[in-house]
Amino acid sequence: MLNSSGDFIALVPNALKIDAAMVHLVDEHIGGVNIFLGLTRGEKNAAGQALLALDYEAYAEMALHQLHDVAKRARAQWSIVKLVIWHRTGRVAVGEPSVLIAVASPHRAEAFAACRFIIDTLKAEAAIWKKEVWADGTHTWVGGG
Numbered sequence: 842m843l844n845s846s847g848d849f850i851a852l853v854p855n856a857l858k859i860d861a862a863m864v865h866l867v868d869e870h871i872g873g874v875n876i877f878l879g880l881t882r883g884e885k886n887a888a889g890q891a892l893l894a895l896d897y898e899a900y901a902e903m904a905l906h907q908l909h910d911v912a913k914r915a916r917a918q919w920s921i922v923k924l925v926i927w928h929r930t931g932r933v934a935v936g937e938p939s940v941l942i943a944v945a946s947p948h949r950a951e952a953f954a955a956c957r958f959i960i961d962t963l964k965a966e967a968a969i970w971k972k973e974v975w976a977d978g979t980h981t982w983v984g985g986g
Contacts, residue, residue: 848912849925852899852969857941862925866945870922873949875956879940881933890975894934900968904928907967915944915959919951926959928969939971 849865859876866874881895908926915921925943933939942959946952963969973981 846912846916847923848909849923849927850905850908850912851927852901852904852930853927854929854931857927857929857938859941859943862927862941862943865925866923866943868922868945870947871945872947873952874943874945875949875952877940877942877956877960878938879960880938881935883935886973886975886979886981888975888977888979890977890979892935892973893976894932894974895939896932896972896974896980897928897930897939898970898972899928899930901930903968908963911959911962911966914962915955918958919944919946919955920948921946921951921955924955924959926963928963928967930969932974 862876884892912924912926921944923945925941927941929939942956944952944955946955971983973983
C-alpha cells in the first residue's frame with residue numbers, strides 16, 4: 842500500500858515484478874535506483890533432499906507496521922525520494938523472488954546503503970516466517986523476526 846511518504850509497502854501473495862516496482866519509482870529527482878531481489882535458492886538438506894520451495898507466513902498487521910517503521914528509519918538516515926518494500930506470502934518456488942526492495946535516491950550511494958539497511962533490518966525484525974519444503978515432503982521452519 843502506498844503511504845504519504847511515497848513508499849509502496851506490501852505483503853504480496855503473487856509473483857514480484859521488477860517492472861511493476863519501477864513504474865512506482867519514476868521521478869525527475871532520482872539519480873540512482875538500487876533494487877534488491879531475494880530469491881529462493883536451490884539447496885539440499887542434511888538428508889540430501891532438494892529444496893522445492895519456501896512457504897512464507899506473516900502476522901500481517903504487525904509485519905506491515907514493522908516494514909513502515911523500517912522505511913521511516915531509512916528515510917531518517919538517507920535522502921530517499923521513493924521506495925518499495927514487497928514481501929511474498931505463501932509458496933515461493935526455487936528461483937522466484939520472495940522479497941523486492943527498491944530505493945530511489947538523488948545519488949546511488951544513498952540508494953545502495955538504504956537498500957542494504959532495509960533488507961538486513963527486515964530479516965532481523967519483521968514478523969515474517971519461512972518454512973523450507975523439501976522433495977521428500979518434510980519441512981523445516983527457519984528463524985525469523
